[in-house]
Amino acid sequence: MSNHDHAAEDDHEHDRPLSGPALRVKALESLLTEKGLVDPKALDALIDTYETKVGPRNGARVVARAWADPAYKERLLADASAAIAEFGFFGRQGEDMVVLENTPVLRNVVVCTLCSCYPWPVLGLPPVWYKSAPYRARAVIDPRGVLKELGTEVPDDVEVRVWDSTAELRYLVLPARPAGTEGWSEEQLAAIVTRDAMIGVAELTVSAPEQ
C-alpha cells in the first residue's frame, strides 16, 4: 500500500477539482443520499465520534487506573471488557477485550496481519502505520526488528509475544509503569500513556518527576 501524501490533501479539497478516490467517494455519497440509504448528518455524527470523542485518551485512563488501583488491575486482567466498561468505554470493535500485561521480562505487541483490527473504544481508529503493509508483514516475523526501528531495543533475555488479531478479540497492552511516577495521581499517570505503548511498540519513560 502506498503511503499517504500528507501534504497534498486537506479539508479544503472540495475547493479544488476532485480526482481519484475523492471524486469517487463524493459521487458515492450523493448516490446513497439520493437513494435514501444514508443521511449525511449521520455521516457527520460518525466522523465526529471518532475524531473528537473516542481515542487513545480513553485507553490511557484505563492504564492509569490499573497502575494506581491493584483491585482494578486484577479485574482488568480477569475480564477486560467488564473492567473497561466501568469507564463507559464499550461497543463497536471492542466488544471482547483482552488486556496483556507487560513485565520486566515480557513484551506484548499487537498486530492484525489480515486487515486492521484494533480496539476502537479505547484507542480510536488505527494509525496509518498499523494498517500498513510493512507493519502487518513484519510484526509477526521480525517483532524485535520492528521494535528497534521504532525506538525500543528488547534485550535478549526479555520474551516477545506478538498477538495477531485474527478473530473478534481486541487487545490492549498494559505497559509497565515507568519508574519515577510514584505517588502520581491517575490524571498525571494518564497523561504519559501513549497510543503506541498500548499497541505494544513503545515503552514509557519519564525524565523527571512532575510536580
Added chain:
Amino acid sequence: MNGAHDLGGMHGFGPVEVEEDEPVFHSLWEKRMFALTLASGFHGKWNIDMSRYAREQMPPAEYLATTYYEHWLFGLQKLLVEQELVTAKELQTGHAEAKESAVRAVPASEVDALLRKRRAARLDENVPPRFRAGEQVVARNINPTGHTRLPRYARDRRGVIERDHGVFIFADTHAMSRDKKPQHCYSVRFTARELWGTDASARDSVFVDLWDDHLDRA
C-alpha cells in the same frame, strides 16, 4: 483466499513509518468513506466478515498499490451491488434509477446507540470445546478461495491452546453463507521457531486467534 491482504511474514515492504501527531483522517474523502461504510452497514444487509471478504477480493496488484480507505471504497461498492442496494449502472452514472428503497437511512440520533452495542460475534450457544488450554494442536493446511481468518503463515504449524475465549461466530462460513456455525475460538500459541525456523528467537512466540474448525489435535 490467498490474497494480498494476508501479509504476515512477507518481506520487501520497507520500514514501518510512524507519522508524528497523526490526524485521525488525512482528507475529507477518507472521513466520508469511513462514515459511508459504517452507515451503509447499519442496514444489516451484510456482516463484518462479508465486509472483510469484499475488501480482500480487490486484485492483489491493486490492493498493494492503493491506500486503506480505497480498499474500503472497493469493498463497499462491491457489497452495495451484490446485496442489491444499488445497481452497477447507478454506481457508474452516479444517479439513482429508482428513489424508493425498502430501507430507511439511519438518522444521526441513532448513531451513538448503534456504535455502543455490547455484543457482536460472541454467542450464548452451548457448544462444547474441542480443545482445552495446554493441548497441542496443528493448524489445518487449508487454502480456500473464499474467506478465512487462518493466515498462511500459521497453516500446518503446531501450536498450543493458550486460552479458550468461548463460543463465537465462525468468520469463515459467516462471510460466505451467513452461517454462524457457533464454535469455540482460542488463542493459539506458536513459537517463533515453529513459524519461522531456527533463525528466530527461541524465546518469542506469536498468538493467533483460531476456531475449532481451523485446528486438529497434534
